[in-house]
Amino acid sequence: MFKPSQRDNEIRSGTSSSQRPRKKTILHLRLKEHRYLPIEQVLDACELKMAPGEIVSLIGPSGCGKTTLVKIAAGLISPSDGSVERNTDSGAVLFQDHRLLPWKRLYDNMAFGLKAAKLTRQEQFERVSVAAKAMGFSQADLKKFPAELSGGMKQRAAIARAMVTEPDLLFLDEPFSALDVGRRREMYRALLTEIESRACTVLMVTHDIFEALSLSDRVLVMAPDPGRVIKEVTIKMPLHLRTRQLAHELEAELLSDDMIADLFRMKNWEKVL
Amino acid sequence: MIRHLFAFVGSLWSGWTTLSVICLVFAFWQIGFETFGPLVLPEPLETIKTVGTLISESHGLNYILITSERALLGFLTASCVGIILGLMAGWSNTLSVLSRPLVTMMQGMPPIAWIVIALLWFGGEGTPIFTVFVTTLPLIFAGTMQGVRMRDGNLDEMADSFRISRAEKFIHVQAPQIVSYLFPAWATSFAMSWKVVMTAELLASGDGVGAGLAEARVNIDTVATMAWIVAVVGLLLLFEGFVLNPVKSHVEGWKNDV
Numbered sequence: 441m442f443k444p445s446q447r448d449n450e451i452r453s454g455t456s457s458s459q460r461p462r463k464k465t466i467l468h469l470r471l472k473e474h475r476y477l478p479i480e481q482v483l484d485a486c487e488l489k490m491a492p493g494e495i496v497s498l499i500g501p502s503g504c505g506k507t508t509l510v511k512i513a514a515g516l517i518s519p520s521d522g523s524v525e526r527n528t529d530s531g532a533v534l535f536q537d538h539r540l541l542p543w544k545r546l547y548d549n550m551a552f553g554l555k556a557a558k559l560t561r562q563e564q565f566e567r568v569s570v571a572a573k574a575m576g577f578s579q580a581d582l583k584k585f586p587a588e589l590s591g592g593m594k595q596r597a598a599i600a601r602a603m604v605t606e607p608d609l610l611f612l613d614e615p616f617s618a619l620d621v622g623r624r625r626e627m628y629r630a631l632l633t634e635i636e637s638r639a640c641t642v643l644m645v646t647h648d649i650f651e652a653l654s655l656s657d658r659v660l661v662m663a664p665d666p667g668r669v670i671k672e673v674t675i676k677m678p679l680h681l682r683t684r685q686l687a688h689e690l691e692a693e694l695l696s697d698d699m700i701a702d703l704f705r706m707k708n709w710e711k712v713l
Numbered sequence: 714m715i716r717h718l719f720a721f722v723g724s725l726w727s728g729w730t731t732l733s734v735i736c737l738v739f740a741f742w743q744i745g746f747e748t749f750g751p752l753v754l755p756e757p758l759e760t761i762k763t764v765g766t767l768i769s770e771s772h773g774l775n776y777i778l779i780t781s782e783r784a785l786l787g788f789l790t791a792s793c794v795g796i797i798l799g800l801m802a803g804w805s806n807t808l809s810v811l812s813r814p815l816v817t818m819m820q821g822m823p824p825i826a827w828i829v830i831a832l833l834w835f836g837g838e839g840t841p842i843f844t845v846f847v848t849t850l851p852l853i854f855a856g857t858m859q860g861v862r863m864r865d866g867n868l869d870e871m872a873d874s875f876r877i878s879r880a881e882k883f884i885h886v887q888a889p890q891i892v893s894y895l896f897p898a899w900a901t902s903f904a905m906s907w908k909v910v911m912t913a914e915l916l917a918s919g920d921g922v923g924a925g926l927a928e929a930r931v932n933i934d935t936v937a938t939m940a941w942i943v944a945v946v947g948l949l950l951l952f953e954g955f956v957l958n959p960v961k962s963h964v965e966g967w968k969n970d971v
Contacts, residue, residue, distance in 0.1 A: 532875070535871065543967040587968075
């Protein structure tokens with residue numbers, strides 16, 4: 441656990457407090473440590489509690505164990521010492537790469553998660569059709585193999601594949617880092633619409649401070665060797681009221697902390713170089 | 714429906730390429746015949762007539778059936794055993810490390826050595842089937858094991874994230890990757906099973922195409938020799954066109970051709 445003085449470092453309060461319901465905990469992760477190999481400690485002790493509907497970002501320099509932490513939370517890796525409590529059965533992960541199955545057509549790829557959920561063919565068809573429309577796919581696209589789609593389309597397909605399962609918990613591991621700025625914004629907008637309509641809880645990893653501050657209710661800053669959370673920032677301004685300027689101000693405030701600036705190698709960050 | 718019809722006609726149409734290449738081979742054969750005389754290369758037309766008589770009048774068809782049966786039996790047994798063992802070895806680190814030198818050893822063993830050993834063990838009857846089995850097994854085993862080892866762990870992780878059952882993960886995520894590794898090895902070992910079965914028959918058996926070749930050799934009958942060769946190669950071409958290629962396009966259709 442990190443020190444109380446560094447917790448709940450509230451940078452700014454919005455006009456209205458959060459619009460999302462925050463009653464119980466949907467995810468509670470208690471980690472003493474995690475090692476892939478006995479000699480190398482990847483993650484140090486940390487605790488993460490998430491309320492339903494909350495969006496939490498993990499930021500930090502590469503190699504600080506963000507992805508590992510998300511995978512532990514998602515249940516893809518079991519921690520070497522610690523426990524994860526999830527109060528829901530439905531969860532989905534969006535990975536850095538799209539991870540579509542190259543031998544399945546787009547439709548079957550999007551229905552992949554529904555197979556596990558034991559839905560009937562008709563139900564699968566209905567859900568995939570709705571998602572395909574929402575993500576802007578035509579009927580002809582659904583018959584294509586992933587190799588015939590552009591990078592952005594593949595990512596949208598991956599979003600659709602995750603969202604058709606109607607997850608309560610969504611884990612994002614820098615899913616859009618390979619896309620250009622405009623595309624990325626488009627993807628986030630598409631994703632946020634889905635998230636808002638379903639009120640799902642999101643834990644996401646990014647290495648972009650600006651992105652984290654503009655999209656999340658809470659930002660956890662991680663440091664490497666071993667990976668640990670060193671600062672927590674809560675942003676109370678509702679998502680739809682946030683502006684680019686606000687996010688820039690928040691970023692400036694965060695980086696004014698020498699320790700954080702050092703961590704991101706952003707000392708004297710006002711200068712371009 | 715119409716799409717499937719078009720695809721079928723398209724695949725038949727590509728048969729013209731094969732046919733033209735075959736005609737070219739016959740043309741060169743004809744030149745060879747005219748240059749070196751019938752003792753070295755018999756006349757193509759006469760050979761084809763002999764194929765006809767072999768199949769319609771004498772034991773030819775029977776021999777071809779016997780040989781196909783032996784090749785297929787050995788090959789299919791090797792496929793079953795090889796795939797099961799390969800899957801087991803692929804999922805175990807220890808087994809896959811241990812089996813690698815074993816595969817190299819078995820692949821290094823020339824088929825002719827196996828034939829001699831099989832002759833000592835089984836006498837004439839089981840030799841062709843055993844030899845096919847033992848020579849194709851390591852290829853199929855190695856192909857399966859490699860397919861399991863080289864599969865994309867990221868896709869496994871993706872499947873796990875949807876909490877899919879082990880059986881469904883195997884069918885939808887892992888098996889297609891294994892098959893795409895296995896298929897080339899499988900096709901190679903099928904072609905090999907024909908060569909091996911004929912060698913074994915030539916040395917060890919009283920019937921089958923190999924025995925027919927042995928007979929032709931004793932009689933210094935070049936026409937009959939070439940007729941057997943034409944029959945077997947023709948059969949392989951038909952098999953490739955009507956079985957192997959459709960399966961290949963089904964299994965590897967998603968891969969992009971350069």
